[in-house]
Amino acid sequence: MAADSIRIRRDKLARLQAGGKARTLEICSGCGGLSLGLMAAGFELSAHIEMDPEAAESYAINFRGDHALDSAWARPRDMERSTAAQLVSELGLATSAADSFDVLAAGLPCQAFARIGRSKLRSVAGEEDAFQRDPRASLYRRFLQFVEDTQPLAIIIENVPDILNFGGHNVPEEISETLEQRGYRVGYTILNAAYFGVPQVRERLFIVALANVLDETPRFPTPTHFLNLPKGYEGSRRVALKHVDHDCRFFHPIPTPDRRLTDAVGAAEALGDLPRISEHANNPSVIRKRRLTDLIPYRETSSALPAYASAMRNWPGFETTDATDGHLVRLTPRDFPIFYRMRSGDDYPMARAIAEKMFADALEAHGLSRARKDSKAWCELRASIVPPYDPDKFPNKWWKLDPRKPSRTLTAHMGKDTYSHIHYDSAQRRTVSVREAARLQSFPDGFRFAGAMNAAFRQIGNAVPPLLGLAVAQVVMAQLQQAGSRKKETKRRAA
Structure with missing residues (x-):
């Protein structure tokens, strides 16, 4: 790992220790479900990338603060055609791409990974493996370039569980191995939204990576609500987990709720x-x-x-x-x-x-x-x-x-x-x-949601449930704060 990367990350940690807010760049933000959770957990929403015009407008309406609705901050962007350097330049930030963000988050498009999306691609293309050639399936590699360019302290990625079994390939394991090589400790697991106060049985895969300079191993939130999963969800899990075994070093056991917890919200x-x-x-x-x-x-x-x-x-x-x-x-x-x-x-x-x-x-x-x-x-x-x-x-x-x-x-x-x-x-x-x-x-x-009724429904269905995003974000924030406090105490004792 390059010395410059270590220095950049240490400087970011020092900034957080001094009381700076964790600055977040979110890619494929949608209308802002995960963003709501990040903001509620104390993260600063510094920038985002979203190509859907109506979702980008919803994001701007709800999170723009002092930014105008027609500003560069609010503009829709395609992650494949955008770079971190271009984004920083367009936003007029005084820092470089590598110095501008502490957290990188993404809800990457799931259509090619989800089984329902695979069926649709097969029907359109007439080919059994059409989903594997869908360009959206390789966007995670583009995301890894943003990691290289921004050198974040923490990374959060969300997707459907079927990304674990993408034509027999465990994509999160590949992502985790790559991030480990770039100086991160990584973990991934499946979380069910109903276990965290969302009135919806929604299974999602989360990857969390923390820079080695934090000296923290990724953790995941503990369920707050109990639910016996409805028929069918266990079977879907088994299919998704088919290629997750003892050789998968980064997989964390799926959190299960205690029966004594409050029942899931109906x-x-x-x-x-x-x-x-x-x-x-x-x-x-x-x-x-x-x-x-x-x-x-x-x-x-x-x-x-x-x-x-x-x-x-x-x-x-x-x-x-x-x-x-x-x-x-x-x-x-x-x-x-x-x-x-x-x-x-x-x-x-x-x-x-x-x-x-x-x-x-x-x-x-x-x-x-x-x-x-x-x-x-x-x-x-x-x-x-x-x-x-x-x-x-x-x-x-x-x-x-x-x-x-x-x-x-x-x-x-x-x-x-x-x-x-x-x-x-x-x-x-x-x-x-x-x-x-x-x-x-x-x-x-x-x-508030921009666009007409159909656009609003689409944005909602595509989003990360804010309460689930909040549960993940709170754990990441606690680990950032814990790392900062530990480094402070080390410096104090050395003095």
Whole structure:
């Protein structure tokens, strides 16, 4: 390892010891889920790189401080076409790229790594291994160049667990080996958001690397909430962990929650105080005219506000009082009666069975029980009631929230449809709103999203849950502070 790199990192540690704030560069920041956690843990959000214009605008709206919305700081950027030196120059920083940042974080694009993304790539390319040639799969190598250029004291990388088994290759192990060679102690593991107060069962892979000058071995947060993982998640873990064995030096055992902990946050606790939305069914013109930024008062409740809802209303810097925005839902009138009849936990095969029963009743009511199945009247009536998707091919396309349990994983696909998250309140007979999706992802109510409804859903689904990001960031911050205190004490004794 070059002497210059050691000197740069020691100078950064000395700066933190003197009371300086840990300056963070976040790559592929999205709208800022991880950023919220970093900021709440005490990190300074010095710069970010995000190529999606709407996500970059959301980031600027929420974190810009004294920066103008049209400033260089707020501009969208592509990590493949940007360098740390260019970024520092455009931002007008007085320091070099190597001297400007103490922490480097990234939520690298996961489409090529996630199994759902791999299937889509196969269907588009018509080739079994198309996901391995997706250029997004090699962005982690570009990220390693940013490590070289910025010489951070701490590194945080987030991705889907399937990155552990990328065509039989353990990518985090490769990243860890490379970082070790560059003077870092590295660890990686899988964390479930529900274990850290997020009302969502979301598994994510985290890599943490700490510069050797800190003399700290990476640690990961201890769960604060208990949950028995739903059926299917253990199987997904096994597939992801197939190539993680005793030879993987950097893997940390997955944290498991103590049964004595507080139960994981359920959907009703997370959403119960938000406004009831019924306009989509009885007056859809209201929804069509409503803007994402329109404020609607919270629901009045006779009981005390749940701790989670209170936290979302009172997140420092994003507090709300009487109302919040984001109350847009999709207008899908054919399916409202199905949503009403579904029970909590029902998926698409059950929804389809409900629709078939409704169709049979409608045929009887319209006197079409003996009509030919290819007749215009029969076909039109069926299309008005029964969704066209094959339940064998789309078993998880629909799902109705269980008010007592955390939600399933939110994905970027919510930008196209939200049937994966149907509201548990049958009387409202709808999918979740933008604000409800944000709540399930642990975005505070004062966080604003740029763009229209679909863009907001996509940003939310792509984001790191802020509370999960906070849990990781707090541990990293504690280790930075501990290293700084230890170095201070060593100097004091030497004097």
